[in-house]
Amino acid sequence: MSFSVVGALIASHRPENPIGWIFLAEGFFYGLLSAADEYAVYALLTNPGALPLGAEASWLGQWIWAPGLGLSLVFLPLLFPDGHPPSHRWRPVGWLGGLSIGLIVVSSMILLWPERGPALVTGDESPSHVVHVLLDFIALPMLFVAGLGAVISLFVRFRRARGDERQQIKWFAFAAALSLVWILVFGQSAKSGLSGVLVALSSLLVIPSIPIATGIAILRYRLYDIDLIINRTLVYGSLTATLIILYFGAIVVLQRMFVLLTSQQSTLAVVASTLLIAALFTPLRRRIQGFIDRRFYRRKYDARKTLEAFSTKLKNETDLESLNNDLVGVVRETMQPAHVSLWLRPDARRKGEEADY
Numbered sequence: 001m002s003f004s005v006v007g008a009l010i011a012s013h014r015p016e017n018p019i020g021w022i023f024l025a026e027g028f029f030y031g032l033l034s035a036a037d038e039y040a041v042y043a044l045l046t047n048p049g050a051l052p053l054g055a056e057a058s059w060l061g062q063w064i065w066a067p068g069l070g071l072s073l074v075f076l077p078l079l080f081p082d083g084h085p086p087s088h089r090w091r092p093v094g095w096l097g098g099l100s101i102g103l104i105v106v107s108s109m110i111l112l113w114p115e116r117g118p119a120l121v122t123g124d125e126s127p128s129h130v131v132h133v134l135l136d137f138i139a140l141p142m143l144f145v146a147g148l149g150a151v152i153s154l155f156v157r158f159r160r161a162r163g164d165e166r167q168q169i170k171w172f173a174f175a176a177a178l179s180l181v182w183i184l185v186f187g188q189s190a191k192s193g194l195s196g197v198l199v200a201l202s203s204l205l206v207i208p209s210i211p212i213a214t215g216i217a218i219l220r221y222r223l224y225d226i227d228l229i230i231n232r233t234l235v236y237g238s239l240t241a242t243l244i245i246l247y248f249g250a251i252v253v254l255q256r257m258f259v260l261l262t263s264q265q266s267t268l269a270v271v272a273s274t275l276l277i278a279a280l281f282t283p284l285r286r287r288i289q290g291f292i293d294r295r296f297y298r299r300k301y302d303a304r305k306t307l308e309a310f311s312t313k314l315k316n317e318t319d320l321e322s323l324n325n326d327l328v329g330v331v332r333e334t335m336q337p338a339h340v341s342l343w344l345r346p347d348a349r350r351k352g353e354e355a356d357y
Contacts, residue, residue, distance in 0.1 A: 002208030003027040006215040014218060017083040022071050023211055029068035036061040037121075044118045059116035063108035070101035072210075073147035077154045077176075081168040081218055086157045093153060097146035103139040107131065168217035174233070175213035182206040234292050239285050247277050 007023025014020060036057045043054025074097030078085050085091060111131045112120065158169045186199045254269035307330065328340050 001027070002211045004031070006211035009215055010218050017218060018079055019076070019081070019083060019214065019218060022076055022079070023214070026068045026071050029064055029071075033061055033064045033068070036064060040121050044121055055116040058118070058120040059112055062112050062120055063105050066101050066104040066108070070097055070143060073097075073143065074150045076150075076214075077147075077172075078150040080154065080172055080214065081165060086153050086160070090149070090153045093146050093149035096142060097150070100139050100142035100146060103142070104135060107134045107139070164220065168220075171213045171217035172210070175209040178209050178233075179206055231292060235285065235289050238288050238292075239281075242284065242288070243277050243281065246280065247273050250276055
């Protein structure tokens with residue numbers, strides 16, 4: 001739904017940009033995949049014979065995933081954000097991706113047609129040896145090589161980009177990095193109990209992030225807020241992970257101490273750990289914020305420090321000429337303009353006189 005809705009918005013406002021149409025196609029293919037799989041399960045396993053074309057639906061679900069995966073893995077990063085590759089030299093990446101998608105679709109359509117039926121739904125019978133070789137050793141490696149090339153092209157585009165395009169790529173890269181972290185953290189989690197609930201709820205927030213971020217980038221709605229979002233995500237993500245580790249670590253240590261001293265566990269360990277986390281929250285957040293600013297936002301960090309130093313000097317400096325020179329130096333250092341001119345009020349200097357540096 002997220003891909004389809006954002007794709008419709010982009011296609012209606014920027015019909016010349018293929019990104020919107022790519023999103024619409026992804027929503028269509030994955031929607032068709034889900035419908036075919038559920039239809040086949042009901043028609044072949046849940047209530048056999050109740051619905052027609054159950055075997056054909058099981059066959060459809062075996063290859064309809066390939067176009068959606070290829071579009072998201074290859075063509076989305078290759079064409080983002082303007083709908084064209086960074087240069088003509090990157091066109092072979094698109095051709096390789098298209099060839100791998102075609103190979104997966106055509107070979108699966110032909111070779112799996114005789115095997116259509118309940119076996120494709122349950123997975124009791126593995127596909128033929130030819131299908132296994134074509135997919136696992138030829139088509140899928142080709143697809144992932146093309147995807148790697150597309151990701152590299154996005155990095156190349158980012159290095160060359162300036163202005164709005166650079167901010168657009170930041171939006172896309174932020175969402176992609178968030179999705180990657182989610183896959184690494186929750187991808188192998190158990191699908192039952194509390195873990196299953198966390199995976200499901202977090203997926204509702206993470207999976208739509210790529211289409212939403214892409215839509216914001218292309219439609220340019222509040223484009224430059226991305227730096228603040230990235231900064232806050234890094235700070236509070238690191239802070240949350242650190243506090244969780246400290247919290248459970250403190251509980252384990254304190255419980256062991258209570259067991260050694262009293263031979264039984266105590267709820268005081270939880271209370272003490274909670275108070276510790278509450279006490280550490282603000283100083284730890286400041287330290288992490290400072291580290292993130294120094295490491296990833298060095299120019300803004302240096303500019304803020306320069307302004308703080310100038311504010312301190314401004315309170316104590318009485319020489320107007322020295323302050324003029326300091327002010328021009330601060331502006332030049334923090335904003336790096338091509339030219340700086342300082343105009344003073346008539347009561348400070350002769351009317352119309354300009355100090356030009």
